[in-house]
Amino acid sequence: MRGLRLLSDHRPAAGERWIYSAGFNVGPALTDTGRIDVELADLARLSAAGARVALLSHQGSAKDGSAVHLDHVAGYLGGRLGRPVRYLPENATARARDWAAELHDGEIALFGNTRLHPGDEAADPGLARALAGLGDRVAVGGFSKAHRRHASNTGLLDHLPGYAADSLVAEARALDPWATGPGRGHAVAVLGGVKPEKTLIGLTGLTRTHRLVIPGGVVLNTLLAAAGHPVGRSELGSAPERCARAARAVLDRTGGEGIHLPRVLVVAGPDGVTRRIRVEDGVPDDCAVVDFVIEPWALDLVRGAERVLIAGTPGLYAQGNRHAAAAVLAARAGREATTLLLGGDTVAELPWTGPRSTGGGSALQYLVEGTCAVFEALKDNRRRGAGHHAH
Numbered sequence: 471m472r473g474l475r476l477l478s479d480h481r482p483a484a485g486e487r488w489i490y491s492a493g494f495n496v497g498p499a500l501t502d503t504g505r506i507d508v509e510l511a512d513l514a515r516l517s518a519a520g521a522r523v524a525l526l527s528h529q530g531s532a533k534d535g536s537a538v539h540l541d542h543v544a545g546y547l548g549g550r551l552g553r554p555v556r557y558l559p560e561n562a563t564a565r566a567r568d569w570a571a572e573l574h575d576g577e578i579a580l581f582g583n584t585r586l587h588p589g590d591e592a593a594d595p596g597l598a599r600a601l602a603g604l605g606d607r608v609a610v611g612g613f614s615k616a617h618r619r620h621a622s623n624t625g626l627l628d629h630l631p632g633y634a635a636d637s638l639v640a641e642a643r644a645l646d647p648w649a650t651g652p653g654r655g656h657a658v659a660v661l662g663g664v665k666p667e668k669t670l671i672g673l674t675g676l677t678r679t680h681r682l683v684i685p686g687g688v689v690l691n692t693l694l695a696a697a698g699h700p701v702g703r704s705e706l707g708s709a710p711e712r713c714a715r716a717a718r719a720v721l722d723r724t725g726g727e728g729i730h731l732p733r734v735l736v737v738a739g740p741d742g743v744t745r746r747i748r749v750e751d752g753v754p755d756d757c758a759v760v761d762f763v764i765e766p767w768a769l770d771l772v773r774g775a776e777r778v779l780i781a782g783t784p785g786l787y788a789q790g791n792r793h794a795a796a797a798v799l800a801a802r803a804g805r806e807a808t809t810l811l812l813g814g815d816t817v818a819e820l821p822w823t824g825p826r827s828t829g830g831g832s833a834l835q836y837l838v839e840g841t842c843a844v845f846e847a848l849k850d851n852r853r854r855g856a857g858h859h860a861h
């Protein structure tokens with residue numbers, strides 16, 4: 471965390487024009503509000519000092535049409551902050567810049583979902599420049615996207631002086647003991663979900679530091695395919711070839727040692743009906759892996775581990791495929807404090823009261839690499855004195 475400008479070191483003044491880059495990647499159902507709650511203290515402090523805050527967040531993706539407007543987040547924020555938070559549905563237009571210029575001292579307004587622009591994820595410099603027109607300084611929160619180099623986080627840092635929000639620093643610091651804690655002898659990681667980072671960073675990195683990795687979700691499907699098992703219509707995620715190469719490299723390096731490959735899988739047929747099959751029989755062409763059975767020896771290691779990380783639901787939990795997840799959680803009952811859940815869907819879906827991080831991919835990157843793209847961009851921003859010509 472050295473070399474960053476910290477928001478906590480800055481005493482905000484009335485009338486200062488801030489952009490606050492947040493990670494409110496939560497759908498209208500607001501199933502889990504953790505990603506909003508972590509930003510409340512920073513926002514309240516800026517507002518109480520009279521700063522004017524143009525709040526920006528991503529949600530969903532332009533790639534699959536899952537990005538929606540964020541009225542639901544503004545409503546929730548207003549309730550929690552005890553003051554109205556308007557949702558202004560644009561962010562890169564002259565109109566949005568006018569709205570930002572008209573904010574009152576202490577006002578917080580949430581501007582359009584940045585993921586409604588394909589250019590956010592493409593780190594379009596023109597979009598970053600337009601977004602930067604909403605303020606004079608940027609506070610970077612949103613730890614859950616700290617591994618991304620997108621227009622709405624690192625892109626803004628090309629134009630404005632950047633400050634690490636307390637939320638960003640606090641979430642990273644909370645992970646430190648999990649990165650530097652016991653090594654192969656004592657730690658177990660459960661991987662799942664659908665995003666490529668679970669394989670590219672999680673499987674690649676955690677097999678070096680953890681006694682046992684239990685792959686689930688797309689990580690398991692990718693490993694099974696890499697090991698030569700037919701996987702039928704199983705989900706292989708958005709970067710199947712890169713993940714397959716990473717899985718093959720892990721298998722070559724480890725010979726499979728320290729990795730749990732199940733003998734029994736739960737597959738769903740085209741009608742959605744599930745049944746158990748043996749891995750050696752292969753997943754039928756019209757079926758997909760949705761869950762699996764963890765071997766008793768592996769559950770013993772989960773039970774005895776000093777620390778357990780769970781990054782991604784190991785099965786399609788929300789659709790009722792809960793066998794692997796339930797077995798892991800049952801094995802950790804009474805040891806909540808040493809069991810960490812990472813990521814949006816994982817935290818929202820699994821019934822767990824222990825520690826959690828709002829970041830899935832970002833937390834894995836931080837744990838494995840010791841930093842994230844956003845921290846490096848903030849350091850670079852400070853070195854360059856970036857944006858200090860700003861009004």
Ligand SMILES: Nc1ncnc2c1ncn2[C@@H]1O[C@H](COP(=O)(O)OP(=O)(O)O)[C@@H](O)[C@H]1O
Nearest residue numbers: 663664665687705760785786813814815816830
């Ligand atoms: N075998 C599987 N096949 C398809 N999808 C899966 C499978 N296992 C888990 N998933 C999906 O992965 C989602 C979580 O993925 P991801 O976004 O990577 O996790 P997180 O948000 O916790 O980082 C779950 O909501 C679940 O629907």
Ligand SMILES: O=C(OP(=O)(O)O)[C@H](O)COP(=O)(O)O
Nearest residue numbers: 495614615813814829830831832
């Ligand atoms: O949900 C997120 O990450 P996660 O699924 O790894 O927890 C973040 O909001 C980042 O979103 P993205 O993976 O669409 O860039």
